[in-house]
Amino acid sequence: MKMTGAEIIVNTLIEQGVTDVFGYPGGQVLNIYDALYKNSDRINHILTAHEQGAAHAADGYSRATGKVGVCIATSGPGATNLVTGIATAMLDSVPMVAITGNVPCPLLGRDSFQEIDIVGVTLPITKHNYIVKNIADLADTIREAFSIAKSGRPGPVLIDVPKDVQIAEYDFEIQPVAPKIPLPKAEQSEIDAAVDMIKEAKRPYIYIGGGAAGLGMGKEIMALAEKIDAYIGCSFMGLSAIPNSCERFLGMQGMHGHFASSLAQKDSDLILAVGVRFSDRATGNAAKFAKNSKIIQLDPDFAEINKNINVDLGIVADVYDSFTRIAAALPRAKHPEWNELVGSLKAREADLEKKAEERAKGALTPKKVLDIINEKKPAHTVIATDVGQHQMWAAQYADFDGPRRFVSSGGLGTMGFGLGAALGAMVGSGDPTVLITGDGSFGMNLNEVATAVSYNIPVVIVLMNNGVLGMVRQWQTLFFGKRYSNTVLGRQTDFVKLAEAFGAIGVRAATPDEFAKAFEDALAAGRPVIIDTLIDKDEFVLPMLPPGGSIDDIIVNKEGEGNE
């Protein structure tokens, strides 16, 4: 059937199973928006307040559902506004397709109005990108983009379509959904080698990351931990892969990781790393990382083997297949000394938390906020965050009851990510969604409250308000002699009135009781709510490994004390 390029774009999206797209119209995507209008019964478009919000929404949609998120923007500033969102998805390996319009081909390269070389701009922050100058290539390019975005190690793909290509006509035939390109299976000799190494281990630690979380293989990981008497820790990106109720799960390790998880990793003699990339925030000083452990790394991306940390065995293959074959071949094992050691680490961690609680004297601490959220949130709740102290508190204390329940910018650390991502996650999953944010991050993209209101997406926004840029301020406290350069906000924003101005509900909470009531009411409101949650500006994210330090340099309390 003959169709215009714009109709081909929309029909190919529908063909690929896309039901929701996020975007913002403009001069060079008018034709695409016309095609969206005509197909609005088959594909839902959500208009955000800013293209950056659309990119983060597509990203959050993907993180919460596993589907490919899609965003659309016009040429020039529309396209460049997507950049931070695309980079965020790239660093966290999130499958996403971004479609941008551009000026007609004959005007390319002439600095035309709203012309930008977005393919050039996004070259380093996409898994792959295209400019389609020939209508004959359009549908297949979109199909290939979906295949690339979701295959192997996922990532964002951008397709730039000049306006004359959107207008031109060409034949369109529906095709099947583009398949994931299967990864090769590991050689039996590799599996055998891994099995032999794990059999030798007395203190096994399974270390999981975003790669494992994305595959939803929590059950298999927990079963193996049980079988070989191992403990499980995760990177930031691995959160929510294992429910916090699992006894063998020690939580996140790394710069702000759980005491027991980081120390157990250090004390282990074997690390089975599943879908992790050994980021500097996770390892600290790479030269000192896990010096006493043998490391086996399972990953789909060969470029991650020996990139940051040298491993003893790297298996580049289908991670789920490698993991389950290794697990099946391993005999049951018991390691009582290891249980005892980890038990003592957990006790020490509990003691640190108890002391912190005593010191808080019933105040509304960040941990208290998370405790109340954990207690009151319904099953399957998605927790999204922005970036900063609140994000680390959420990573440390939020309970997750299933995979894809944690939506947060790990690799890029994008302040302003949370609200757009929370909206995308809620639209995609249909599950209750709580955004935990801070007054710094929220200030960056709070315009998306308008989007939440206009589409009535009843996200609960827990705004941890301390009047400062807390994470940077924490570093200034510890490493810059308390010289608080530009981290004390001194703003007079009334977030309750702000919520009301947007047509949302606003409420303030300064005590645990007030917060508990506000949170319960917010969940029941059926409308977007901002809870202006007042916390102390001197709260620290602890424990902390100083930048460039190792686990031996861990700081466990505000006095800057180390372990023991």
Added chain:
Amino acid sequence: MSKFVIAVYVDNKAGVLTRVTSMFTRRGFNIDALTVGETENPDYSRITITLDGDDYMRQMMINQMKKLYNVKKVEVLDDAPITRELMLIKVKNNRETRSDVLDATNVYRAKVIDYTATELCIEITGDPTKIDAFVKLMEPYGILEMCRTGIVALERGAGTLLNK
């Protein structure tokens, strides 16, 4: 640190060279020379890259190149590939030095391709070490200008890179 030569088959499409070279900048790989041109197959171009680096850098560079969608094949050429480079060099021409320059040109099987009263332009092809030696030889006579192509390289024998 050692010098090595990498041959890369890429799609013969606009922008592919940028994808490869911008990755080098981004990842901090510093290359000595790069040549690119058509191959026996019009669908592909062949990029030849020469650089100094350690094993870590070499492996990272190969891995990151293989991840690019338009890169079809990456191969570090074995220890003794056939390597050739072409140089054009402009040297001062005067009565005192002319015969020495021409003798050297003959011995190196180079060619004089332009001759004026004040300059000689010489074309020389060969292994990069031969070119280096020729440059050194010409220095005392006064080099006015020179440009080198960077090396192209093939492995010896009947095998081909694409079929490897």
